[in-house]
Amino acid sequence: MSRRSRTLIWGAVPVVLLTGLVSFESIPGTDISLTVPYAAEGPGPTFNTLGDVEGEEVVEISGAEIDEVAGNLNMTTVSVRSGMTLPQVIGRWLTTGDTLVPLEQVFPPNLSPEEVRESNEIAFSTSEAAATVAAMNYLGLPVQVEVAGVLEGVAAEGLVEPGDVILSVDGNEVSEPGQVRSAVLGKAPGESVALAIRRGEEEQTLDIELGEHPQDAAVGFLGITMSSASATGVEVEYNLEDIGGPSAGMMFSLAVVDKLSPGELNGGHFVAGTGTIDEDGGVGPIGGIVHKVAAAEDIGAEVFLAPSANCAEATSRGHGELIILKVDSLREAIDQMDAYANGGDYITCE
Structure with a gap:
């Protein structure tokens, strides 16, 4: 056996040992962490805001006559994986479409896990409140x-x-x-x-x-x-738990409008989307839209509503036959769905 071949054989041993070692979250018998400071973002679960989750309506309205709804208005999410070892990070990079981001981008180092949880809770609650106000303003209530x-x-x-x-x-x-x-x-x-x-x-x-x-x-x-x-007695309750951030606002607002107004906003089609919403009905950009588009395509959505500021990113990867519509406001989202459903002119992100 030559010197070169011996070097390759012996040189492979430490690599194999290291690979096995960093599969643990810490060095066995110590508190030394082997996780890397990165998180992986990928497609998360989606929820039909016109439907039910665990036996409860996602958007539950009382105190008013509810119009019949059809089709889907799915809010989309991003899944985040952290606490990964180096091989796990490399594995996700090689075998999935996940995006790797610095851990502090997801979990700010100046905040404790409890403070991050509270911040996400506040953001989600704020989003729900804005969604209700925007819908009521649209309906004149x-x-x-x-x-x-x-x-x-x-x-x-x-x-x-x-x-x-x-x-x-x-x-x-x-x-x-x-x-x-x-x-x-x-x-x-x-x-x-x-x-x-x-x-x-x-x-x-x-x-x-x-x-x-x-x-x-x-x-x-x-x-x-x-x-x-x-103020006239109509009550809106959102029954989703363990979801953080403000990006479901537009889809929540659309569900409220759909349930409280005649006809079907989506024309009975399978629509998904994302976007923040303010109390005046303005739709704002969000993070991770490529993964939300992927999730919508995976579940068979026909149309995806995307904030105009996210258009370039939303179309940066293949999305099959999914049509990505550009929106800047609650009213525009409703008009875009109406145009799609009835053969009118709609504006896509392409």
């Missing part, structure tokens, strides 16, 4: 601000209760959650906010000293999640 929940260990704990209706902040009447958020974010920790609420039939004003925002210590934090409800 008045809304009011309700407290959906109170986080633990925050300024509002023990003072504000779920179900309270917020009437004004510092004497200024409010009808949308965004107005409350703007008033609070304009204050520093330690400053007080006067919150006029209605609890049952009783009205009262609460003076609350603000804490620190978990993402910015210079900004005041009340620690409540809010929703919007029709």
